[in-house]
Amino acid sequence: MVLTHRNIDGIDIVALAGRLVMADVPQVRQRLLAVVEQGHGKLILDLAEVGFMDSSGLSVLVSVFKAARLKNGDVVLLHLNPTVRSLVELTRLHQVFSIFDDETMALARLR
């Protein structure tokens, strides 16, 4: 899995590309937690290029969210494809995460 990181006005935006599944969990969790630790805890996860995710991958998102909340921050999800959105809704985590289809709106949410 490939992660690309940028920052806009103190808000971290990390785009993930590939499959977010069990094999990727340790590396992705480590990198995302580092972003939260080094930043303000305001994070947009752009999942436009994540073609498939399992519950292991979803657990990474939850771990990162918990870490951000400890810094009084937040994590929002951006650009979920139907497959990933289906998993998020099936596990009812759409009632925990804020989900956006537009980066501008996601940024506005975290400002």
Place this chain on the structure above:
Amino acid sequence: MAMTRTISLAIDSRPECIELLSHALRGLCGLTALPAADIAKVELAMVEAVNNAVEHAYRGEPGHSVVVELLLAPDRLGLAVRDRGEPMDPRKLTGVGEIAKPDRADPKSWHPRGRGLAIIKSCMDSVEYQVRDGVNVLTMSRTLDREGPGPG
């Protein structure tokens, strides 16, 4: 004449090998008329079942075999995930209900881990678990539209 065809795939109990099964399953699903959303659900169910074999039955140890048997019949797509690791308590499957609504204010209610069986049951039409002669088998099935196979 319509017939039932099967293919059996074996991987080592390493997480990085599970992707191979996904690609094989997607290829097989291309022989059906299943829409993309349903194919994704079947893949998710298979991946969650294999994850359980790797993570729980074999306790994360590599070097063990996980076998996935895929069955394509005119009216259904079947999967059986087999391992020789520690068996699951069958009551875990029968006791699985709908995933509870998480409380945004309570992080303990968010955790998606341990949801594998619930996800599998949500994605497939039937799910069964058996232990026989040291082999643990999780069998799943998805009904196919009787209009027949899609583009090959």
